[in-house]
Amino acid sequence: MRPPVLLLTTLLGILLALSGAPAGAEYGDVVLNKRAEKEGVRPVVFPHWFHRIRFRCKVCHNELEFKMRAGANDVLMADILDGKFCGMCHNGRIAWGPENCDLCHSGKPGLPTGILGGHGTSGPGRW
């Protein structure tokens, strides 16, 4: 049954190409775009590598209660301004404050929410 396998492979290739997964993303980069572009700003790019140099996973994923699944967290600017989620540190004291919109909202327009791959990987099994 060679033709169906070929067909499936081709379809998978096309799907991957259409998914627009950025090849150069750093491992663990997360795009947040559930609301950003609808609200007229660029998608957020969250780099795990930068944050884990400064904070252990448990700080955000336990103390700040970020669920460990891209897209599973409803992060609203109102919450951040209230000091929740990113706002625990991004408050002008530990890290830059939320008035610096462009520093987080820095993604290419059109990127879907998800966690990206990186060196030698095509990203996680489920996005």
Added chain:
Amino acid sequence: MGLAAGGAAEQRQWPPLNNDGVHDPASPAVKLLQDPAEALSKLPPDTTGNQVRWVEALEKGSINPRTNVFPETKVTVLDLDVFLSLRGGMPIVRFPHRQHTEWLDCANCHEHLFKSKAGANKFSMFQILQGEQCGVCHGAVAFPLTECNRCHSVPHAGFDHSRQTGKQD
């Protein structure tokens, strides 16, 4: 950039933010944010993922990330190895709690991803490859699933089966 010492480390390359396909090159951020190469080239080298051995970076003191932001948070580290996949065709898995709890809290995995009770979990590579169980992190932020022998690390030959389950505290 270019300051890394050691042969393997110098082979590593990270795309700059202005050309990584994720950041908008027109965004003011790409001129202000740190490029991965500047930070990661100074850390213990790996061949995959971020090309950094994160556990080693922590153990060597190359990085010293904060354990908590709330002073009242109880920070727990558990030094307990669990041996899994005792009858599989692959070498036995040694799961070291210590390295995991240096980064993570117990509640990140227990009880929703894994039961604490030894022997109570049914592991499946299919599930893991789908991003469940160990695959929540491995393949996303921790070393990827192509690194089989980092988990399947203990040969069956000579393994003392009394080391297996039921010894948690």
